[in-house]
Amino acid sequence: MIRLLIADDQGLVRGALSALLSLESDIDVVAEVARGDEVVEAARASQPDVAMLDIEMPGMDGIAAAAALRAALPTCRVLIVTTFGRPGYLTRAMRAGASGFVVKDTPAAQLADAVRRIAQGLRVVDPVLAADSLAQGESPLTERETDVLSAALTGGSIADIAEMLHLSEGTVRNHLSSAIGKTGARNRADAARLAQESGWL
Structure with missing residues (x-):
């Protein structure tokens, strides 16, 4: 039996995934959680072979x-299973150690097959996302520019961002200016939106 943990903040989705995959004779759903920060504790308690994780939790x-x-x-x-099939997310997930990345509209039989293949040590990646990720390439943002744009998503002032990241206001302005140039955005809010849509944040 493949022991499976499911993490998704939407109860209906989590329940549906659990019910569908429990119908498979070789898959046993041993834990379900609604928050990302509950994954490790639940996994320690249930010892799954595969963890199916949503991105936005x-x-x-x-x-x-x-x-x-x-x-x-x-x-x-x-295995990352998400509504948000953004190429940047795929790259970041693989760097974080994920073995697979599929979107939630994957048919149940294919999803069960993905769980089996990952349990066997194989990789499973949505082919359209893989092609888009290759076409888009790496994020052009530096780590610090990514931090500053992520902080800018909250809509705070330059001073707020500087205080949050323990940087000077001038440094924040420089990073924002660079990020705006790299994303081809009109302003910092637009740059943050574009970077988030690309899965870089």
């Missing part, structure tokens, strides 16, 4: 949860 996103889970339980393999 409270507490900790699925990509950060994947990295934390790989560090805490290296034998547990991670």
Whole structure:
């Protein structure tokens, strides 16, 4: 039996995934959680072979949860299943140690097959996303520009961002200016939106 943990903040989706995959004779859903920051504790308690993680969850996103889970339980393999099929997310998820990345509208039989393949040590990636990711390439943003744009999503002032990241206001302005140029955006809000839509944040 493949022991499976499911993490998704939408109860209806989580329940549907659990019900569908439990119908498979070789898959046993051993844990379900609604928050990213509950993944590691639930995995320690239930010892799954595969963890199926959504990206957008409270507490900790699925990509950060994947990295934390790989560090805490290296034998547990991670499959990201998300509504948000953004190429940048795919790149970040694989860097975080995920073995697979598929979108939620994947048919149930294919999803069960993805769980099996990942449990066997194989990789499973949505082919359209893989092609888009290759076409888009790496994020052009530096780590600090990514931090500054992520902070800008809250809509705070330059001073707010500087205080949040422990940087000077001039440094924040420089990083924002560079990020705006790299994304081809009109302003910082537009740059943050474009970077988020690309999956770079």
